Every structure is written in structure tokens, then in C-alpha cells.
Amino acid sequence: MPVFSNAEMARRIAGLRDKLVTEKIDFAFLHTADSVFYLSGIPLLSEWGRPMWAILPASGQSAVCGAAIEKENMEFHSAFDEVLAYGDDENVVQASLELCANFIARHSTGKVRLGIEEALLPVGIHRALQGRFPNADLIEIGPAIEELRLVKSDEELRILDLGGQLAKVGANAFLEALHENVTELAVAAHAVAEVNRAMGALSTNGLTSTYAYAQFGDHTMTPHLHPTSRRLKRGDLVALNVFPVMWGYCTELERTFVFGEPSAAQRKPLDAVNEAFDAIKLALKPGRAMSDMAQMERDIFRRCELDQYVRHGTGHALGIMIGAGGREEKGELRIYNPRKLVSNMVHSVEPAVYIPGVGGFRHSDVMVITNDGARNTTDFPRDI
Template identity: 30%
Template structure:
């Protein structure tokens, strides 16, 4: 799908929503619709206008990236200047009486105030969540290739580091070495702060790697991802150092089966909450659902957490082409935790795994 195709789809969605335009301030959507990767930009899109703005730091970069994305000078108006200059240019492109969407989750109050001053009531600003982000849900072939590469980098990094999962190594050292290995394999940066949590720390879903050193019998949760060409991967594996106890085995196998059952219901048209409900019902039958404390997954793409969020009450249908995580967890405070996470591609009649590291857990 070309950049112009993406912009055309957004213009169609703007029209369907009885709007006249949208102002994008979230950087992932700006990258998706223009190809620009800098840290500061604003984009206005209407049926007739495409205005792209940034500051002087990015004057050369933005021209290069917009051209590389297939946009020609006649497609857009480029404005380089201060925030005030950028907002003024956007306000001048807004037609009188227009209804303009802004995402309240990514637009600051200060930005809105300056915009309203320049518009001087000539247009109506309307909060509209995720209008651009919703179009990013279904990935095209190029996006899927980038997501798969990010997953492959992470898979290979863990494969190379698995020998360091041994007594005496610290959580912090293992996390650092895993990040370094992903970088050497082509990741621009970790998808998020890598989680390595051992022993009782593994019962905290988002524990920070500490100086704690692995001990015999520890459960070790490793949650990490690579970034490739802006696209993220996300995978979690749980290991035990040595022979597991009966309780550890029960919880690990229950979590593994809960994930398998959840993955089995993923397909186009299924309510996004179905995987969560399926896993939770199974864990409940074993008396473990009270220890499953978060939604089972989320979308992945230019952001590590994208729409949809797969919580049990989400009735919106899954879309073919979107990539989501399936990550049930059981966390027993003061003892240990288990989480198993994979990325899957939603398809018409099911789904396909994107992450590929095996689920062998005894090291």
C-alpha cells in the first residue's frame, strides 16, 4: 500500500465520520501517513489539503523522508518553523465552518489553545479518538515483513543468550546482554524496557530488572522485543532453573494451555475480548483466574501497545491483517509468576504465529 493510498483511506474515513479534516499530532500516525520519523511534527489532512509541519531541526530529513515515501511536492504543503508558525499554517488551511478532528489522547491543551486563537472560531474542533490509529490496525505486506523481522531478531537474540540463564547471573545483566544482542542483530532499540524477573520478582507482571541473581529453582520471566524499521515485536517466555516443583509445573502448564486455547479462537470477526474470556474461563476451572491480573493482549505495530486491547469486555471484532499478542499470566505474590506471550497475525479462518521461539522451559 502506498503512502497516497493510506492518505486516501484516511480521507474516506474523515468523510464517513461527517468531518472535514483531521489534525494528527501522534508521531506513529504521522509516520504511517507521511513516512516522517522525527520527534516533532503536526499534519493536517482534509479532502483537498495535506499540510506537514515540523521545526528547523528536521528541514532536510523531512524532505528526504517524504520523497522516499512517494510523496511529491505537489501532494503537500511543507511548513518549517516554530510551533506557533506550524499551528498558524494549519489554521490557514482549515476551511471556514469546518469540523476538524483532534485525538484528545495525543494533543496537548496548550496546542489546542493556540490553535483556537488562530482559528478565531472559524471552525469546530472535535475530540475523535483513534481515527488514524484505527486505519493502522490491518497491516499491509511491507508492515508484516517488518514485524516478522523484528520478531526474528528477538527470537535469535534469546536463542544466543539462553546459556546465560544460570545460577549467579543477575536480572540486570541478562536484560542488558539481551538488549545488546538484539542491537547487534539489527534492532534499532528495544521495543520497551526489557523485563527480566526471577523468583518472587516474577510475580510482578512489569518488574524492573534488579541486581538479584538467579538461584536454583527460580522461575524467570523474560519479556522483551526488538524494533525494526519502526515496527515492534513482543514476546515473553518463562523458564525454571533446574527441576520444577509440583506447583510450578501446574501453573506453567495451565498458563501454556490457557494460551493455546486463547490462540485457537483468534480469527477475523471474533470479538476482541474472546481470547481473554477463553483463557480466563480455563484458568478459573483450575482455581487460578484470580491470579491473572491483566488483559490477555494488545495490538502491535508502530507502537508496542496499539488498538485493540484484548480485554474481556471488548466486543469490537478482530480484523484480518492485524497483529495482536496473546499473553496469559498467573502471578502468585511472594512465590513466583508465569507469563507466556506470542504475537499472532489475525486471518479470515484463524491466525498464524509470528514469534517462533519454542516454549521449552526447564534450563
């Protein structure tokens, strides 16, 4: 069965249609897997080189367009009115745009204004789009979709809460697999296997692309490094990273610790990251600026003489994170972002420093903003 209720999908569609009417845009014409899923309900977790489009008019019939191999998936999950499928007998970009153009022509007259995710549209597809719709006005609509996605519904929060439970299962499995001489690959694989096993027990409708990173020693300097055959030795810094992905909704749980007794060089950044981690989570509440969280992190690290080792933002919005449309700029906990937190936003908190010759130190929890603070979906020990 589809993961979201009819009422939830109708809410999302109505929200975007309101924005189309306000901006006098005739059709939203969306291409990222994240936005197509959010508006249509179709889980396209990998395009495999074949584009999928969602066509939502300000009023009237809607359609999704995708590869013939996705036809049953589209028909089963779509909250839209029509499904348009193309084969591989011709260029898939041109074939899909032809179907979309014919649909739009049937449901419009004269020149149209198309709302597109311009900032995320590959140059080649953008040119093909201009070629197929030479008389259309192409209007950036990506920020409007970001606005809709930033505040989560109760149904979305249930998925993210389940992700938090699964993240803790994966983190425990990660620790269970640790022993001297074990590889990063073996530890990460065990964590993912246990998350998937638990999901089968906790959900009768699970769909996942869960992953995990295990990083030992100087591999902690590269936080998104996939696991390797590096073997664990005593005294290594260890980065635990578990990312349950339920129906495209990503949760993350990250901890840094030492396998053995920490050295003085390791202890100082660990203590500083712990201090920032606690302070920022406690400060989260409606009305606070996202930039305040980033400033708090910098102030703590500056006092500890570690601010020169900061390499990334303090946190980001969580929700659908399938592809290019998965990071909402408006939800970044960064110095430049003055946006205010509101209830039912979901953010990671991940203060970190990366010190050459010592390692990368980062914890991350996923926090849901409540009416008077924030609750932690991934609460897990740090005194490992």
C-alpha cells in the same frame, strides 16, 4: 530510503481522507508520534520535548511541522507536500501552532473543522490549541485512525515478520547469557545486542529502539519492570521478555520458566498458563470476537482456581507502538471488546497470572490472523 513504498503511503492517506470527507472534517491535525509516522512516514521515535504535527486536508496540500533538528529527517521521509520547521528561540508549542495555523489559513476560508486525537492530547496542548484556533470546531478523530491501523498491509506484515525472527534471536541470546549469579542487566543487554547485530545482517534499512526485560524471582510480579542488578539464583522464576522494534513496529516474545526444578507452587500456574496459551492461539480466526479469547482465558484459570490472580488483558493489537497512540483500544483482547477478528489483524496472546509470594507467569506470542486461523511469528520453545 523510506521504509514504505509510495503506493503504501498513498493508501493510508486516501483511507483517512475518505473518513474526513464522510465526517465533513476539513483537516486532520495529528500530534502523536504513532499517527504522524503512520500517515506521513516520518519516524519520530522520541520528541525530546518538541511536538511534531501532521496536517492532512480532506483534499489539497498537506504538511508536517516539527523541530528544526528534525528538518532533514522530515524532508527525507515525508509523504506529505510541505515541511514546516521551527527553532528553539520561543516556546515550541506556541511556535509550532503558529506555523500550523498559518498553513491552515492559507489553505482554507472561514471556520474550519479540525480532526484531532482528543483522547490522547495533553491538557496543556489542548488549551493552547483552543487558544490558537478559537473559532474552529475540534472533532475527535482518533478512533478513525485506529480503524485504519488495525488491519495490516503486506508491507507492515513484512516488518512484523522480521521482528518475529529478531525476537527469536534475542530469546536465544537471553538463554545463552543465563547462569547462576548473572544480573538482569547483563542478560537483557546481551539479548538487545544480539537482536541489533542480527538486524544489521537481515536488513539494509534498519531503524530500531529494541529493548528487553529480564526479571528474576519476585520481579516477575511486575511485567514491565526494567532490568536491575538483581542476581539469578537456582530456583528463581525467570521472565524472558524481548521486544524488537523495527521502524516503530513492535514485536514481543515472552516466556516464563524456572532456573532449576520448579516447585509444586510454581508448576501449577505454569501448567495453567501453558494450557490457556495453546487454547487461545488455536481459537484465533476471522469472525471470532476478541472477548471470546479473554473469556477462554478466564474459564481455564477459573477451573484451575487461579482466576483471582489475573491482572491484565489476554492480548492486544501489535503494530506501531512508539508512544501514547500505540495501543489501539479496538484491538484489545478483553472481556468488554466484542469486535470481530479479521484477516491481517495482528495480536499478542499473553495469558498470565500473578501470585503474591510465588511470582508472575506469562507467555506471549505475536499472531497474524489469516483467512482460516492464525500464524505464529514468534514460535519459540517453552520447555526451557
